[in-house]
Amino acid sequence: MTDQMTPIDRAKYASAYCAADFVKDGMRVGLGTGSTASWLVRRLGARVKNEGLRIIAVPTSTRTAQLAHEVGINVVSLDEARWLDLTIDGADEFDAELTLIKGGGGALLHEKIVATASDQMIVITDPAKEVNALGAFPLPVEVIPFGWQASKALIEEILASMDVLDRQTRLRMNGDAPYVTDEGNYILDLALGRIGNARQLSLVLNQVPGVVENGLFVDIADQVIIGHPDGAVELRDLSDGSAQVSHRQVELAEASNIFDDI
Structure with missing residues (x-):
């Protein structure tokens, strides 16, 4: 084997x-x-x-x-x-x-x-x-389905003031439909390139209405x-x-x- x-x-x-x-x-x-x-x-x-x-x-x-x-x-x-x-x-x-x-x-x-x-x-x-700096792997953010596009817009607005290299966000898909977690939520994948301050980013993301949790483990x-x-x-x-x-x-x-x- x-x-x-x-x-x-x-x-x-x-x-x-x-x-x-x-x-x-x-x-x-x-x-x-x-x-x-x-x-x-x-x-x-x-x-x-x-x-x-x-x-x-x-x-x-x-x-x-x-x-x-x-x-x-x-x-x-x-x-x-x-x-x-x-x-x-x-x-x-x-x-x-x-x-x-x-x-x-x-x-x-x-x-x-x-x-x-x-x-x-x-x-x-x-x-x-x-890695030397986190961020090459897209950062997952779990959001509730209700108003997920509003949550996405708020996240994109917040990223403009964060110490990150890129600011691309996308809804994770499963074929033609959104990927659904075990809790029935969606996931936004944030392609950031580099995360300068993981602790700050994690705290700020979790303040966005609709965000359940993010994938930074600090x-x-x-x-x-x-x-x-x-x-x-x-x-x-x-x-x-x-x-x-x-x-x-x-x-x-x-x-x-x-x-x-x-």
């Missing part, structure tokens, strides 16, 4: 496999959404089956919930779990301070709620997602696990305010068995 995986797939697998080791018996865990998070869910499913790992999981999307059910993970709502020990999720971009852009998969609202209801957030990713992530195509993994921990870096190696041959193990 590893021969059929792209280098990016191998990198994502390595980071997800490493992150799964942080999940301990009895934990309440938030499960992210996206391709890297799906590797995590499968690995945790294998641990549940083969090691008897007992966890309670809160998925951030219906897609993740379905996969978690399929691999035998006990899934509950966030209201049932109340608070989480750990959330593990991917990112579309991250910088040196672990500020993130998320929401490329359309689950940014649930992802942010779950992450902020956790004692710790670990980001699993590949090297291509690391002061939420504690650790990033960066996988590489050869199975090398870099762990950066910023939870105590100083960057602590360690390295591990994941045996990629394990990926050949992950589906058989489930």
Whole structure:
């Protein structure tokens, strides 16, 4: 199977496999959404089956919930779990301070709620997602359908005074119809090129009537696990305010068995 995986797939697998080791018996865990998070869910499913790992999981999307059910993970709502020990999720971009852009998969609202209801957030990713300045990836902003064009106009007006390179906004589509989130909302994707002050932009965007949430994750992530195509993994921990870096190696041959193990 590893021969059929792209280098990016191998990198994502390595980071997800490493992150799964942080999940301990009895934990309440938030499960992210996206391709890297799906590797995590499968690995945790294998641990549940083969090691008897007992966890309670809160998925951030219906897609993740379905996969978690399929691999035998006990899934509950966030209201049932109340608070989480750990959330593990991917990112579309991250910088040196672990500020993130998320929401490329359309689950940014649930992802942010779950992450902020956790004692710790670990980001699993590949090297291509690391940037010097956020903004090359379009910033998702979730808006309610009612009056979304008015919300879009207000956002465009606000962007004129923000420290960004570009100011293009577009409604995310699903074929000929607007893309609809799990909460029944729309997403505006902001092509900004570069974001000079993520904290300020996040606060200002959330003041716009009709905006539910934006995809900037500021002061939420504690650790990033960066996988590489050869199975090398870099762990950066910023939870105590100083960057602590360690390295591990994941045996990629394990990926050949992950589906058989489930």
